[in-house]
Amino acid sequence: MMQVEAAVMYAVGEPLVVESLELEAPRAGEVLVKIGASGVCHSDYHVVSGQSGHDLPVVLGHEGAGTIVAVGDGVGELAPGDHVVLSWIPFCGECFFCTHEQTHLCKAYIGPLWAGTMTDGSNRLSKDGQPVRQLSMLATWADHAVVPAVSCVKIAPSIPFEVGALLGCAVTTGVGAVLNRAKVEPGSSVAIIGAGGVGLSLIMGARFAMAGRIIVFDVSLEKQALAIEMGATDFVVSSDNSIETVRDMTDGLGADYVFEAVGLVPLQEMALEMVRPGGQVVFVGMAGNDECMSLSAASITRDEKLVSGSMFGSARTDRDFNLYADSYEQGLLPVDQLVTRRYGLSDINEAIDAMLGGMPGRGVIVFDAGDDA
Secondary structure: OEEEEEEEEOOOOOOOEEEEEEEOOOOOOEEEEEEEEEEOOHHHHHHHOOOOOOOOOEEOOOOEEEEEEEEOOOOOOOOOOOEEEEOOOOOOOOOOOHHHOOHHHOOOOHHHHHHOOOOOOOOOEEEOOEEEEEHHHOOOOEOEEEEEHHHEEEEOOOOOHHHHHHHOOHHHHHHHHHHHHHOOOOOOEEEEEOOOHHHHHHHHHHHHOOOOEEEEEEOOHHHHHHHHHHOOOEEEEOOOOHHHHHHHHOOOOOEEEEEEOOOOHHHHHHHHHHEEEEEEEEEOOOOOOOOOOOOOHHHHHHOOOEEEEOOHHHOOHHHHHHHHHHHHHOOOOOHHHHEEEEEOHHHHHHHHHHHHOOOOOEEEEEOOOOOOO
């Protein structure tokens, strides 16, 4: 057993507690990772707010990168010293979805992912002998984590950990939705609803795809500067006239592609009105499990509007994490510009409050960058 510092959630709606936990050594098929950086994402807050109904206590954090310091039996493709991005949707490589290039839909690990255990149903974290769960088999709001080897994607040591961490969720979710799901064409018009971490990643993806016009909507004018810096050609404060605004900017037709990055049904319904006939709407934000929307069936048929969702950027992580990392190093995806706030683990509750306050960009928990022990 080793002692680790972790942010633990004990009750819904209450502040997280940063304290020492016991961490068991990695078992077969697992690795011990020293976390270098971890993002602060709304998906983590879905647990804090009780929306996800996760079993407690749990260590949150699903967006992380770090250095492998030990490996369990049977782990041959990874070694101590390797730098890795952690994937919160690992895949088996053998099921229908994996063999049809839809690894992001693999359900092989869905049980432990939802339960907050390792793949064998047990836990590696504990407090005074009592098990503590880990979000998505990761628990990156801790200075070390034991994770399944299948959750690790090796990356170049030249990639900063805070960049790697955001590749693990926000960047892949946004850029992947543009490139993998929508397949945005050069010169096209794109409208993006929401300029949070995922929305900004959608902007990056649209610019990478060489979209001709990138129109971004958000309720906060404070997000304008960063949205423009990331590649938006237009920034509009959302209003009751947003649909007309898009049409005015696109010769009265509507945008070729519309991405909704917030996960609110009224905004998803608005996206359907923003897209041109023959265009494509992609829902990237995650609405509540019990929420439904009203669709104009005749309009979808008559205007041939394509409506789809994109989960985790429809990504194959062993390919896309490194593709996006290489593109970052080439200056094509300015992932580092997403990071506007850095915190220590002890500041985790402040980081959550800042995220909920709608501050521009992303907050990242940065851990000790010393040796890899």
